[in-house]
Amino acid sequence: PRRGLGADPSEPLDGAILAATGAIYGVLVRATDGGVLKIDTVSDVASSQLLSTDDGEQWLHLVSAADGSAIFGLPFSAQSVLKIVPFSGTISTIGPAFSGDCCRWRHGVVTDGGIVYAVPWLASSVLRIDPHSDQVTTLGGLGQASSSSGRWGFAVFAGGAVFGIPWSAESVLRVDISSDK
Known part of the structure; x- marks a missing residue:
C-alpha cells in the first residue's frame, strides 16, 4: 500500500517503469490525486506530483528513451506527451496540443535509433517522439476507429518496423521506420 502520499489508495497505477537512476515511475491513471508517482528504491520514499486536475486516463503507458535520459508518457486523454527527466526530476509536457477527448495512444516502443513510436488506440495516426529534439x-491518416474498444493494443519493434498488435483491428499495423510509412 502507498502511504504518506495524500493519495487515494484505490487510485490505479499504470505504466510503471524503472528509470536509469534506479527510481520507479508510475502514472496515476485518473490523475485526480496526482499525475506521476515516483518511488526512490534506495530510500524507500514515494512521492507524487500533480500534473492535471482533469478526470480521465491522462497518460497510460510509459516508454524510456534508449539512453535513459527521459521517460515519455503517451497521451491517452491528455492533450500532450508527458516527459520525465529522471536525473533532474523535471516533469513537463511536450509537443503539440492534441484535440479530442479520449483514448488516443495506449502503447509504444523505442526503436534502435532511439525514436519512440506509439500505435493508435482510437487516434487516426501513429505517434512519433524524437527524444533528442523533443x-x-x-504519421499517416489511418482513419477513424470503427469501434470504441481500441484498434491496436500493443506495439512491438522488430526487423526495422514497428508492429501494432490488433486489439479490435482487423489487421496488423506495420510502420517502416526507415521511411516513417
Missing part, C-alpha cells in the same frame, strides 16, 4: 509528430 519533436512530437504524427
Whole structure:
C-alpha cells in the first residue's frame, strides 16, 4: 500500500517503469490525486506530483528513451506527451496540443535509433517522439476507429518496423521506420 502520499489508495497505477537512476515511475491513471508517482528504491520514499486536475486516463503507458535520459508518457486523454527527466526530476509536457477527448495512444516502443513510436488506440495516426529534439509528430491518416474498444493494443519493434498488435483491428499495423510509412 502507498502511504504518506495524500493519495487515494484505490487510485490505479499504470505504466510503471524503472528509470536509469534506479527510481520507479508510475502514472496515476485518473490523475485526480496526482499525475506521476515516483518511488526512490534506495530510500524507500514515494512521492507524487500533480500534473492535471482533469478526470480521465491522462497518460497510460510509459516508454524510456534508449539512453535513459527521459521517460515519455503517451497521451491517452491528455492533450500532450508527458516527459520525465529522471536525473533532474523535471516533469513537463511536450509537443503539440492534441484535440479530442479520449483514448488516443495506449502503447509504444523505442526503436534502435532511439525514436519512440506509439500505435493508435482510437487516434487516426501513429505517434512519433524524437527524444533528442523533443519533436512530437504524427504519421499517416489511418482513419477513424470503427469501434470504441481500441484498434491496436500493443506495439512491438522488430526487423526495422514497428508492429501494432490488433486489439479490435482487423489487421496488423506495420510502420517502416526507415521511411516513417
